[in-house]
Amino acid sequence: MTAPTISRGSAAADQGFSTDDDVEAIPLRRPWRWISAVVVLALIVWFVGIIATNPNLDFTTVGAFLFDARILEGVWLTILITVISMAVSTVLAIVIAAMRLSSNPVLLSVAWFYVWAFRGTPVLVQIVLWGYLGLLFDQIRLGIPLTDVVFWSMDTNALVTPFIAGLLALTLNQAAYSSEIVRAGMMSVDEGQREAAYSLGMSPLYTFRRVLLPQAMRVIIPPMGNELISMLKNTSLLSVIAVMELYTQASVISSSNLKQVELLIVVSIWYLLMTSVLSVPQYYLERRFGRGSTRNLPPTPLQRLRAALQSRKPGPAPAPPTHAVEVIGA
Structure with missing residues (x-):
């Protein structure tokens, strides 16, 4: 004799399983999260609106001078000063940090005094002092001290131009800060x-x-990246000694057309662009030197974008469900 077939679902129901007593999880409602988000968005829209509709702002001037030849020349000089100063100051910082870690008391004392002197005075004062170096020394000479024997001499103002003075000030000041970062690393x-x-x-x-x-690079890279961005912005202080970097060029232009705010917006746009570009290599350097500190590195923005695009692709159609049938025989 053959018994009737019984599906598994019916068998489970016959065994008396019920879902009436199951607990249904309800997400906690957070209305203030949405209210605060709406308030923040409203403030952003309000701020953008008053800037966009301000009759005292001439956005045509901003667009006209954004790629002006003088502005681009200032951008190029700003990048050049930043690269040279940061490269030389990093080398000096490594040397000074090695001297601070040395057991030689003379090297240790000299390095400590250097850091103390350059970190303790404002960078603006150092820039002005290097710019006025010609007031202290008429000529820079190379010879035997305390004698009249001179092998080489040159006029100070011809040798230490405003560009060289700015480089010296930024480089020596940055070396003091960077040396402490290297020493900490x-x-x-x-x-x-x-x-x-x-x-x-x-x-x-x-x-x-x-x-x-x-x-030590894992510890050194993040603060050094911040110092690089600070160096880029500190180049604007060289306007006090008439170095024709980005901010100085904008100041010269605004003094002739009286569009100070518009030129400041142009300068801000370029600084934001340059700092954003400099943040990219810092991010990948941090990932490279941080490989030994974590097992799973977080995905890069490109990897996250690729994963998001792949998740949107339609997958293969699921196979039709198959119902298992249990046959109870006599």
């Missing part, structure tokens, strides 16, 4: 790394260059 490396390197016969300089510095 070195101190973050476990002392056992140094001891292991010494046990293998490595010299202190080789240990510093090949063992300590690469491991």
